[in-house]
Amino acid sequence: MFSIGDFAQYGRVSARMLRHYDAIGLLRPARTDPVSGYRFYEAAQLARLNRIIALKDLGFSLQQVGAILAEEVSVPELRGMLRLRQAELEAALTAAGARLAQVEARLRTIESEGRMSADDVVVKRTGTVLLAELSGTAASYGPEDIGPVITPLYAELCRLLETAGVTPAGPGLAYYEDAPEPGQGSGRAAGGSDGKDAVVVHAGMVITEEALAKAGATAAGTSGRPGTPTATGLGFDVVTLPGLDSAATVVHRGPMSRILPTAQNLAHWIDANGYRSAGYARELYLECPPDLEKWVTEIQEPVVKA
Secondary structure: OEEHHHHHHHHOOOHHHHHHHHHOOOOOOOEEOOOOOOEEEOOOHHHHHHHHHHHHHOOOOHHHHHHHHHOOOOHHHHHHHHHHHHHHHHHHHHHHHHHHHHHHHHHHHHHOOOOOOHHHOEEEOOOOEEEEEEEEEEOOOOHHHHHHHHHHHHHHHHHHHHHHOOOOOOOEEEEEEEOOOOOOOOOOOOOOOOOOOOEEEEEEEEOOHHHHHHOOOOOHHHOOOOOOOEEOOOOOEEEEEOOOOOEEEEEEEOOHHHHHHHHHHHHHHHHHOOEEEOOOOEEEEEEOOOOHHHOEEEEEEEEEEO
């Protein structure tokens, strides 16, 4: 037998906790000395202690733990409960990491206010491109909502292009539009002018008609109304995206989760130089290595003279 101190050491708990478990009938000592009152435990009781701690970590109260143990939960059942809790904790950790990234982005925005030089921004015309694309809807235009939507879209698009044998002819290009009201078509809006939050996210890759034809699909999107996505039968759509007549452009370096300082500094420049926004900015992914810190993205904000 083990003294309460030794048993606590083997179980990685405190002796105070073991005395509490004894008091509430959750884990009784194997023997209690009638004279000294010292508690003694058997090695076999470690199994019950392990279950108590595991169930506590799952969020059950001690009263609930006692009820569960009374029903003699099997090892596979307990393993399943622990794996479920593990998944919940991992999801919470991921969400906390995303919130921390947004806090950091806001801090960088505050620290860099007004620092953008006139040399950082170029107003230019962009060309029409043929895109293979997938689209989805984000709850808002905020990076915390865009990221979880656009990242899997690009992963799936790259997989589909590889399967179809279509090699991209240029960088990725993402563009956005207001999500249509139920029952309405998809119409481009000038940067959420109706006050709605949800946006349609278009994740595109520049391709050629020749590559599409070689894969056995037609570039029907090039002959229809420009800007209207058309199905290819290969799992992705194709769209002829018109160029922007006038775009205020700036290069953002680093992960897109930290786009906020760059975007807001661009907004300051647009306002200070006699322009106004004419729609959602596009994102041209110039360099996308595995290290997100080395990403290079051109932000293309459509503008008109104010």
